[in-house]
Amino acid sequence: MKTKMKIRVSIVEDNLRLRGSLSKLIELSEGFECASRHETAESALAELPGVKPDVILMDINLPGKNGVDCVCELKPLLPKTQIVMFTVYENTELIFKALAAGASGYLLKQTPPDELLTALRDVYNGGSPMTSHIARKVVASFLQTGNASRELEQLTPREQEVLDHLAKGFLYKEIADAMNIRFDTVHSHIRKIYEKLHVRTRTEAVNKFHRAGSPSSQKLPVEV
Amino acid sequence: MKTKMKIRVSIVEDNLRLRGSLSKLIELSEGFECASRHETAESALAELPGVKPDVILMDINLPGKNGVDCVCELKPLLPKTQIVMFTVYENTELIFKALAAGASGYLLKQTPPDELLTALRDVYNGGSPMTSHIARKVVASFLQTGNASRELEQLTPREQEVLDHLAKGFLYKEIADAMNIRFDTVHSHIRKIYEKLHVRTRTEAVNKFHRAGSPSSQKLPVEV
DNA sequence: ATTCATATAGCCATTATTGGTGAGACACGG
DNA sequence: CCGTGTCTCACCAATAATGGCTATATGAAT
Numbered sequence: 001m002k003t004k005m006k007i008r009v010s011i012v013e014d015n016l017r018l019r020g021s022l023s024k025l026i027e028l029s030e031g032f033e034c035a036s037r038h039e040t041a042e043s044a045l046a047e048l049p050g051v052k053p054d055v056i057l058m059d060i061n062l063p064g065k066n067g068v069d070c071v072c073e074l075k076p077l078l079p080k081t082q083i084v085m086f087t088v089y090e091n092t093e094l095i096f097k098a099l100a101a102g103a104s105g106y107l108l109k110q111t112p113p114d115e116l117l118t119a120l121r122d123v124y125n126g127g128s129p130m131t132s133h134i135a136r137k138v139v140a141s142f143l144q145t146g147n148a149s150r151e152l153e154q155l156t157p158r159e160q161e162v163l164d165h166l167a168k169g170f171l172y173k174e175i176a177d178a179m180n181i182r183f184d185t186v187h188s189h190i191r192k193i194y195e196k197l198h199v200r201t202r203t204e205a206v207n208k209f210h211r212a213g214s215p216s217s218q219k220l221p222v223e224v
Numbered sequence: 225m226k227t228k229m230k231i232r233v234s235i236v237e238d239n240l241r242l243r244g245s246l247s248k249l250i251e252l253s254e255g256f257e258c259a260s261r262h263e264t265a266e267s268a269l270a271e272l273p274g275v276k277p278d279v280i281l282m283d284i285n286l287p288g289k290n291g292v293d294c295v296c297e298l299k300p301l302l303p304k305t306q307i308v309m310f311t312v313y314e315n316t317e318l319i320f321k322a323l324a325a326g327a328s329g330y331l332l333k334q335t336p337p338d339e340l341l342t343a344l345r346d347v348y349n350g351g352s353p354m355t356s357h358i359a360r361k362v363v364a365s366f367l368q369t370g371n372a373s374r375e376l377e378q379l380t381p382r383e384q385e386v387l388d389h390l391a392k393g394f395l396y397k398e399i400a401d402a403m404n405i406r407f408d409t410v411h412s413h414i415r416k417i418y419e420k421l422h423v424r425t426r427t428e429a430v431n432k433f434h435r436a437g438s439p440s441s442q443k444l445p446v447e448v
Numbered sequence: 449a450t451t452c453a454t455a456t457a458g459c460c461a462t463t464a465t466t467g468g469t470g471a472g473a474c475a476c477g478g
Numbered sequence: 479c480c481g482t483g484t485c486t487c488a489c490c491a492a493t494a495a496t497g498g499c500t501a502t503a504t505g506a507a508t
Contacts, residue, residue: 080497158455169427171494184457191497192454201464202495203393203430210434380484395464415467416484425494426465441495 007124008035010053012044013061013086018109022057025113032120041070049077054124058103060087068098073196075102075198082123102198150158152209154196162189167206231348232259234277236268236294237310238286242333246281249337256344265294273301278348282327284311284318292321299326306347373422376436383420386413391430 011034013019019037026034035053038044041062048056056074060067071083084105085098098106105123107116125129155163165175172190176183191204199205233250235258237243243261250258259277262268265286272280280298284291295307308329309322319330329339356425358402389399396414400407414426423429 127451156454167427167431169423169425171433173494179231181455182457184459187496188456188458190495194496199393200496201393201395203391203426206427206430207391207393382485397464405485406487408489409485410467412486412488414465418466424466 006031006033006075007055007120008033008051008053008058009120010034010036010038010044010048010051012038012041012056012062012067013059014039025116026120029117032117041065041067044070045073046120048074048081053081054151055120056081056083057120058083059087060085060098068094068103071098071103084123136222152197155193159189159210162186163193163209165203166190166193166202167209230257231279231344232257232275232277233344234258234260234262234272234275234280235263236262236280236286236289236291238263238282239283249340250344253341256341265289265291268294269297272298272305273437276302277305279344280305280307281310281344282307284309284322292318292327295322295327297439308347375432378420379417383413383417386410387417387429387433390414390426391419391433 010030011019011022011026013022016039019039023034023037026032030096036047036051038047041064043058044058045065057069058071062070067085067087071085074081075083080103083103084107085094085103086107086109087094088109105119107119111119148159152160152163161179165178170178172186173183175186179186193205194200197205197208199208233256235243235246235250237246240263243263244263250256260271260275262271265288268280268282269289274436280302282291282295285318291309291311295309298305299307306329307327307330309318309327310331310333311318312333322330329343331343335343376384376387385403386399389402396404396410397407399410403410417429418424420430421429423432
């Protein structure tokens with residue numbers, strides 16, 4: 001079904017000319033359509049939840065609220081929408097902030113049009129388009145724990161409890177029994193957890209959980 | 225040979241009265257002598273390498289640096305010295321941390337004097353004195369990790385490859401793509417893996433996978 | 449008083465996983 | 479040559495997990 005559907009792209013970019021060219025590029029390209037254009041983070045925040053695009057191309061240097069903060073607020077509202085940062089500067093700190101906020105890709109504005117389109121397709125298909133230079137920094141950082149624990153700290157106590165059981169491999173209904181709540185409530189908690197951890201499966205969540213748990217604070221394998 | 229030599233015991237305990245009673249108990253007991261007494265982890269760290277006792281009785285709840293961390297630093301300096309943790313709480317997490325740090329025994333403060341002396345002799349002779357309740361947890365964990373690595377070795381190369389992808393949270397179809405085989409073949413491999421690992425879910429399998437490969441599979445210093 | 453976060457719960461639909469069974473190709477050792 | 483194990487693929491059925499909604503209650507914060 002998705003093969004025939006166009007990828008709906010929204011643009012957040014304060015520069016009028018660039019916004020126009022991007023919009024045109026996308027509209028004129030096979031398999032894409034431009035779902036919306038936004039000049040500021042504020043208007044993007046207000047309008048994008050209604051637009052529900054597949055992909056957002058987000059400038060970082062916006063007037064007022066910057067693009068990273070915008071992603072922070074936007075991603076929880078649109079968990080399925082992929083976000084690609086789009087900027088002139090290859091700023092390491094911003095890269096990580098943006099990725100931590102839930103962005104999936106990081107492109108430079110000097111990227112040629114065909115590569116840009118490829119990147120949009122990539123991110124739509126679950127990839128993370130970025131330059132190899134950026135990728136290397138990201139990989140290096142992920143080898144250290146840093147990021148995951150910050151995400152884990154955003155979980156409420158109850159959610160952490162559920163995650164704990166998830167990590168032990170319990171079924172939803174077993175978690176429900178162990179915590180004396182309904183199956184559906186477990187389900188609700190898990191949806192929240194996945195959203196906050198930016199994952200889509202149990203194993204991804206458990207991996208973050210284990211990676212964040214420092215080597216010294218190992219969880220016990222068994223209860224006898 | 226060892227029958228005539230006294231076992232030299234050092235005490236690390238912040239409580240003055242308890243430190244005194246322990247010291248007295250040891251001094252008055254046949255075959256023991258109290259090599260030194262320390263009020264804090266810091267002073268123990270500074271003085272114990274010079275004392276070189278046979279056994280250290282180490283409180284966990286010390287002011288400042290706790291007993292577990294103290295063991296971490298002390299054990300490399302005194303590899304031949306046996307360390308027994310001594311605490312009021314039977315805290316599972318602390319037990320494992322202490323054992324991982326190099327302690328050999330774990331005693332509760334409520335242990336009667338004669339049993340305490342027996343435990344000190346035990347640990348001096350290569351044993352690991354602990355309550356049966358604690359021992360059971362340790363054994364369970366030991367057996368589990370031991371089995372896990374043995375079980376993992378029974379996997380064929382191809383199965384290990386699949387498990388590797390499983391652990392990363394890939395979907396079956398993603399594994400299929402990554403390995404250039406059919407979805408059903410991935411399915412077949414996974415059935416075999418689960419059978420060999422005696423698990424019924426992905427998370428259980430991944431847990432075994434991680435436990436076997438992680439440093440937590442180190443030999444715990446126990447003989448139960 | 450009203451917003452906000454949290455915990456709880458339910459319904460519906462789709463996708464993913466698990467389990468049972470069978471089977472062909474191929475290599476390796478007896 | 480035969481048996482055994484491995485890798486491959488397939489079909490079927492049942493269960494589990496995921497995602498999108500909505501909704502109520504409660505307490506904390508504004």
